[in-house]
Amino acid sequence: MLDVALVLASSGCWFAGALLSASSRPPERLATGLGLLGSLLALGASIHLLLGGSASGLTFRVWGLPARLELDALSAAFLLPLHLVGGLGLIYGQRYWPVQTPWGSGRFLRFFYGLLVAAMTLLFIARHGLVFLVAWELMAVSAFFLVGTEHERPEVRRASWVYLACTHTGTLLLTAMVILMAQRMGGLTWIALPVSTSPLFEGGILVLALAGFGFKAGVLPLHFWLPSAHASAPSHVSAILSAVMLKTGIYGLLRVSSLLPGIPRGVGGALLALGALTAVYGVGNALAQRDYKRLLAYSSIENLGIILMGVGLGWTGRATHDPWLMALGFGGALFHIWNHSLFKSLLFYGAGAVLHATGTRDMEALGGLARRMPRTALVIFPAVLAVTALPPFNAFLSEWFLYRGLFSSLARGYPWSAALGLVALALAGGLAAVAFARFFGTLFLGSPRSEVAEHAHDPAFSMLLPMAILAGLCLAVGLGSFLLLPLLDRVVAVAAPGAPALLDRGLRTDLHLLAGVELGLLVLVGAGIAWLRRPEGVVADSAQEDLPTWGCGYATTAARAQYTGSSFADAWAPVQPGLRRRMPHLRGLFPGGASFRQAFREPIGEVFLAPRVARLAERLLRFRRLQPGHLSVYLLYVLLTLLAVFLWMLLRTRLLG
């Protein structure tokens, strides 16, 4: 009771903060304080619940019908990243996007940011179809306004409209799902269905949930809105969209499937395969991006694919009544959700700091920022290692869970989907390493490729602090993962009703040893650095400072001669579906000038869908003639409709007998 009230109060705090920010002279301190208070309340309640508190609910009436809010371990597991990233984003946004901006975009941004967090808080505790849909829609619409913050730029407007169209298509499907669920549950309040009575109904609910929530989560054919929306939003908004809002799709899938009595056998394997494809597709396209925020957005698609692989594995476990598979699948998926929200928001904050300092999203114009923004480079480095799933950082652990799940699924249930997932996970890891070596190498290393990068500087302390906190958490989770096992067990028990707490018992020793090796790695790194710092035996007489990089004899090293990000990833260009290049045709002995062009177009959204949608819209223009805009014509329509209804009434008895 207390916990859910705290979360509700937190939602209220965020909402009040949002309203305050919308006023003409916003009291920024007060609004920020309210938001942070809300975050602390929700974090406290979630942590209390995950550490062993019992689930608490709140029943009330909407229009005379019973409705319910409830905080259980699954809700708490999603509230945790939401309020961590939400609160840190509030601190970060103060300097990143000041209140006083032209067109009042600062106030506008703060209002919808607060509304987004409040709506998502409500979403995670809703146990009622209507409350859920209202919160979902509030979240979707405030995200639309947030994406369109810089609406004076046409590409931003386009990205936000595409997002709005997609999210509403998803809402439409979810509305149908809620209606079906109400039919089966005898009311809009969500209760677990104990026994399967109608497989058709339950299959319908599952398919609608997959399609509707899939739009939000960016599953493979439904992902096309995501890259441009996340690239266009202000960076701390991109962080919360990527770190939390995408996961509401996963939350929905887990919540709805936990209410169903059973999952058909094939669905888990199919979802695992779909997740594997999404992961490889996402990282493959991340490799081709010149825009670093778009690269991060594609990497989110990859990580959502990995999370879906875990969910698919868990569903396979539920279908085959295999508790170990359930624990590793759902546990791995949830753990990866936490980890992804930590490192991806850190990466977006870092990208925001770079964008703030240089004003460009083009990687090839940057370089050498590690010298000019040393603190940013230092705090973003753990996230770069984490996103490529390298030890000793957090994402390695969640992928380790999934590897173990996939291997044990290989030994039992579904060898083919597990084999596919295994290969995809390894391949995605390898490609992510290339993509993020490109990201970090082109942005931060080498020498600056343009004037703007030359004069970059570290951001304000209030922007660095959230990044440092997240970087610390990435390392802490990587080393102390065994402490999280009982928490994950509690969440798995909700996601898969009746699953025993296996993770804590089965993995604790392994994770202890793993943490020991990681600790040893860190100690060795420390020892290596200490050895390098000790004075050498032989010191040159005239120690020269300020020496250039060895350029094979050329005295001047030109920044433009450096390897660019595009050439770094060039070997993978043939397998990039979205990369279009125009090669010059050189003829004769003395060819004239030539130019080479390379551009990226989203394979499904821009190449496949956009022309078809445009053609459809053109066809639909014909119906415009029915809308001439004259009042008399509309009156005629009303009259004709009335006549038709009368005719129907008169003829009904005669026609139907």
Added chain:
Amino acid sequence: MVRSLLPTMLQVLLHGLTVLLLPPLLPGLIAKTKAVMAGRKGPPVFQLYYDLAKLARKQAVFSRTTTWVFLAGPVGGVAAGLAASCLVPFGHTPAPVSFEGDVILFAYLFGLARFLTILSALDTGSSFEGMGAAREATFSALAEPALFLGFAALAKATSSLSLGTMLAFPGSLTARFTGPLILVLAGWAIVYLAENSRIPVDDPNTHLELTMIHEVMVLDHSGRPFALVLYGASLKLLVLGALILTPALPRAPQAWQNWLAFYAALGLLAVAVGLVESSMARFRMTKVPQFLVAGVLATGFAFLLLLV
């Protein structure tokens, strides 16, 4: 208690000493083999030890573009290699640290070392080193699936995810597993040559920056960082070598016999690499991916054979 613990302690001690002291011998053996095959006298077998001792006393030179990332490559490479070496059994003596899923940590530790090396190459801002980094990233992304599919095949065959059980599988000579095992080892031999930048993938002795892969990435390293780079490379020869040798070695009843067999096999492996290096030229750069894909296919087929 003490009586049973003592042999284990000794084993761990021997494991640690092997990891720390033995690696620089392997490049020396390879170089000696190559020299003998070419009819030269060649450098002494212990040359790398002398080089390391010399470099450890020298002052390092840093370019003005470099940052701390430049040192992350050498330090991280050696640290990751040493951490990974605790997980791999040397011959049929158990690894010091072993748990279910350590194979994934092992693979990703090598990934970490490679990632840091690539970043430290990019840190110099040199076009040559960028080129080397891009090549290394590409080729290792092709070599990684071969390593992983081999692990998957072994894991499926032994239903274990611990390197100790997977590699020292006592039934590895049963009829059903022999075919896949040969395929895995063949694929891993390709990975071994590629990961250690050996002919036919890369030539450690080449003088032309444009044709280098690994060497060009460490052009700017000098002094102690360079000593770490060299030591890390030889460590990789040892640890990945143990990976290939263990499944192929017969199990002996006594611990000392196992150790002896391992050392002998390691020496033979170094000589074999030297023989490969002296008997063939390196591939054209465009041919290298095909060679690596052959490794992926070999291990992939092994995996498929075990799945059906």
